[in-house]
Amino acid sequence: MITILNDDFSQLNSFLHEKSFSKIFILVDENTHEYCLPVLLGNMETDLGFEILEIEAGEEMKNIQTANQLWEILTEMQADRKALVINLGGGVITDMGGFIASTYKRGIQFINIPTTLLSMCDASIGGKTGIDLMHYKNMVGTFAFPEQIFIYPKFLETLPFKELRSGFAEMLKHGLIADKAHWDSLIRIQKLDVETVVPHIQISMDIKQDVVEKDFHERNIRKTLNFGHTIGHSVESLCLSQGNPILHGEAVAMGMICEAHLARLEDLITEEDAAFIIENIQRYYPYLDISDFTDESITALLLNDKKNTDSKINFSLLSGIGSCTYDYQCSQKNILKSLDFYRKLNDK
Numbered sequence: 001m002i003t004i005l006n007d008d009f010s011q012l013n014s015f016l017h018e019k020s021f022s023k024i025f026i027l028v029d030e031n032t033h034e035y036c037l038p039v040l041l042g043n044m045e046t047d048l049g050f051e052i053l054e055i056e057a058g059e060e061m062k063n064i065q066t067a068n069q070l071w072e073i074l075t076e077m078q079a080d081r082k083a084l085v086i087n088l089g090g091g092v093i094t095d096m097g098g099f100i101a102s103t104y105k106r107g108i109q110f111i112n113i114p115t116t117l118l119s120m121c122d123a124s125i126g127g128k129t130g131i132d133l134m135h136y137k138n139m140v141g142t143f144a145f146p147e148q149i150f151i152y153p154k155f156l157e158t159l160p161f162k163e164l165r166s167g168f169a170e171m172l173k174h175g176l177i178a179d180k181a182h183w184d185s186l187i188r189i190q191k192l193d194v195e196t197v198v199p200h201i202q203i204s205m206d207i208k209q210d211v212v213e214k215d216f217h218e219r220n221i222r223k224t225l226n227f228g229h230t231i232g233h234s235v236e237s238l239c240l241s242q243g244n245p246i247l248h249g250e251a252v253a254m255g256m257i258c259e260a261h262l263a264r265l266e267d268l269i270t271e272e273d274a275a276f277i278i279e280n281i282q283r284y285y286p287y288l289d290i291s292d293f294t295d296e297s298i299t300a301l302l303l304n305d306k307k308n309t310d311s312k313i314n315f316s317l318l319s320g321i322g323s324c325t326y327d328y329q330c331s332q333k334n335i336l337k338s339l340d341f342y343r344k345l346n347d348k
């Protein structure tokens with residue numbers, strides 16, 4: 001269940017009051033510790049004891065070493081099965097916190113309080129938790145729903161612009177795969193900021209929730225939420241492996257451009273739609289330099305995509321603006337052409 005918090009956080013306090021938790025563990029990173037934790041603690045009313053678990057910020061922390069440290073701390077602090085983990089942060093915190101909670105003592109309860117646009121619209125919803133493995137994205141994880149998701153849009157006021165823009169990519173994705181009207185209203189935004197984006201959060205959350213309700217374990221339609229991620233995750237992983245991480249939404253924006261072109265090459269969408277989609281994504285996102293990455297290095301990562309079956313790469317490709325196919329296998333020639341298309345965008 002998703003609740004938009006009032007200024008007094010009363011719905012969160014009722015939740016904490018009604019459930020009989022033994023103790024609370026609040027997971028933060030250094031930035032959400034500074035900007036969001038004081039707001040949470042200033043409004044949280046509970047007799048329960050709590051501990052703060054802090055990790056460094058960034059995707060580089062979303063790995064087994066951090067998970068191990070957190071499991072050890074929970075053990076040392078004798079967290080029992082009635083303990084509650086509160087994930088206060090962006091997608092790294094909700095993915096990581098959901099993962100450690102859903103595995104510790106075979107699963108303790110957790111709630112998500114997302115603090116980035118990306119985690120409000122996407123990562124905190126849907127119960128995918130996980131960590132990266134050898135720089136491969138989200139290779140180890142669980143499907144585990146948080147008990148509750150509490151959204152407090154005012155957290156966005158301290159979020160850097162690049163992070164806001166990163167989250168906006170997932171919102172564009174929601175429009176492109178499921179709701180043309182949502183896409184149309186997003187691309188009408190001239191100046192991306194908290195004020196212009198907040199009115200559109202609810203629709204993105206609804207789209208994500210609706211898809212997840214239909215297919216929690218990603219056996220079919222949930223794969224559409226992975227549009228832009230097949231190529232996007234490969235590039236994100238390569239950047240991460242070089243010690244040069246890019247933001248998830250930046251990778252998804254780049255991936256959506258390649259995969260929109262790929263859908264065109266496979267005759268799934270018209271030339272006009274492909275051009276319109278690509279042009280609009282480019283309006284918001286600067287060109288991402290992928291010249292260091294060979295076709296072979298990108299293909300090697302594509303071959304480990306989680307949607308693959310029988311060693312075949314399964315894409316989730318648009319079939320129009322507002323609709324998306326999945327399990328679509330493309331020719332290797334077209335996959336490479338789509339990467340080449342992206343590389344050449346820099347020349348224009």
Ligand SMILES: NC(=O)c1ccc[n+]([C@@H]2O[C@H](COP(=O)([O-])OP(=O)(O)OC[C@H]3O[C@@H](n4cnc5c(N)ncnc54)[C@H](O)[C@@H]3O)[C@@H](O)[C@H]2O)c1
Pocket residue numbers: 029030031032035036057058059062089090091092093095115116117118119122123124125126127128129137138155156157158159160163166167170248249
């Ligand atoms: N599980 C899912 O369904 C799902 C969906 C989309 C993305 N993801 C994952 O989410 C991650 C990306 O999430 P993200 O973009 O939120 O990144 P993030 O968690 O790294 O947060 C981005 C940055 O913003 C800072 N920050 C967070 N809230 C802030 C605030 N209110 N004010 C100031 N700074 C703040 C963080 O410290 C961090 O430096 C990736 O690992 C991605 O794979 C998961």
Ligand SMILES: O=C(O)C(=O)C[C@@H](O)[C@H](O)[C@H](O)COP(=O)(O)O
Pocket residue numbers: 122126128137138170218222225226229306
């Ligand atoms: O919730 C989903 O399903 C998604 O695909 C949402 C994506 O935006 C998100 O990045 C997700 O973590 C990707 O999942 P993965 O299974 O490809 O790792």
Ligand SMILES: [Zn+2]
Pocket residue numbers: 122170229248252
């Ligand atoms: Zn994503």
